[in-house]
Amino acid sequence: QVHLQESGPGLVKPSQTLSLTCTVSGGSISSDSDYWSWFRQPAGTGLEWIGHIYTSGSTNYNPSLKSRVAISVDSSKNQFSLRLNSVTAADTAIYYCAKKFFYWGPGTLVTVSS
Amino acid sequence: QTVVTQEPSLTVSPGGTVTLTCASSTGAVTSGYFPNWFQQKPGQAPRALIYNTNNKHSWIPARFAGSLLGGKAALTLSGVQPEDEADYYCFLYYGGTWVFGGGTKLTV
Numbered sequence: 001q002v003h004l005q006e007s008g009p010g011l012v013k014p015s016q017t018l019s020l021t022c023t024v025s026g027g028s029i030s031s032d033s034d035y036w037s038w039f040r041q042p043a044g045t046g047l048e049w050i051g052h053i054y055t056s057g058s059t060n061y062n063p064s065l066k067s068r069v070a071i072s073v074d075s076s077k078n079q080f081s082l083r084l085n086s087v088t089a090a091d092t093a094i095y096y097c098a099k100k101f102f103y104w105g106p107g108t109l110v111t112v113s114s
Numbered sequence: 115q116t117v118v119t120q121e122p123s124l125t126v127s128p129g130g131t132v133t134l135t136c137a138s139s140t141g142a143v144t145s146g147y148f149p150n151w152f153q154q155k156p157g158q159a160p161r162a163l164i165y166n167t168n169n170k171h172s173w174i175p176a177r178f179a180g181s182l183l184g185g186k187a188a189l190t191l192s193g194v195q196p197e198d199e200a201d202y203y204c205f206l207y208y209g210g211t212w213v214f215g216g217g218t219k220l221t222v
Binding site: 039046047048049060061062063096101102103104105106107 | 150152154159160161162165171203205210211212213214215216217
């Protein structure tokens with residue numbers, strides 16, 4: 001059974017870059033046909049898809065975030081990462097990583113504040 | 115701006131049956147939208163229930179079923195249990211991007 005765990009700073013200053021890592025255990029991140037996703041959820045509101053990356057390296061991003069977001073994979077560490085630049089308070093949320101849309105990490109809260 | 119609409123809230127009695135729906139602002143939802151459904155309980159990460167309209171993950175009880183109904187994606191819970199009280203989200207594909215519905219709060 002695959003397990004995912006998000007990690008990264010819980011506090012980011014406005015205008016800076018949010019960087020999170022998702023560590024995958026119980027399976028290889030390089031498996032064919034898999035893709036690796038990021039989602040977020042502001043407090044008390046619904047879910048938002050951020051984007052995902054295929055094992056081939058191709059990506060799909062939410063158009064509303066596309067100009068600020070990048071997802072990458074580090075196969076040597078069995079991890080994938082999220083970078084979101086020029087953050088504002090509106091980016092404060094619980095961030096989740098997932099394998100496809102099926103297996104989710106527990107989430108990590110990121111607060112954007114000075 | 116694509117909008118995916120779900121009932122904000124529904125109430126069902128234990129043992130009853132309830133259907134949650136998911137509509138698209140672009141028109142009828144078809145299998146080409148690859149509807150997914152998720153369940154989320156307070157303080158927990160979402161849990162995948164249904165993918166590609168009606169495919170159920172192995173860990174999901176038989177009382178959950180996905181379908182297309184009247185131009186919408188639908189999630190039917192039969193023989194509802196108290197532990198089914200949660201928020202439910204649908205998730206639709208729009209040619210390279212994905213959009214969540216606003217969620218349905220199910221009260222049992």
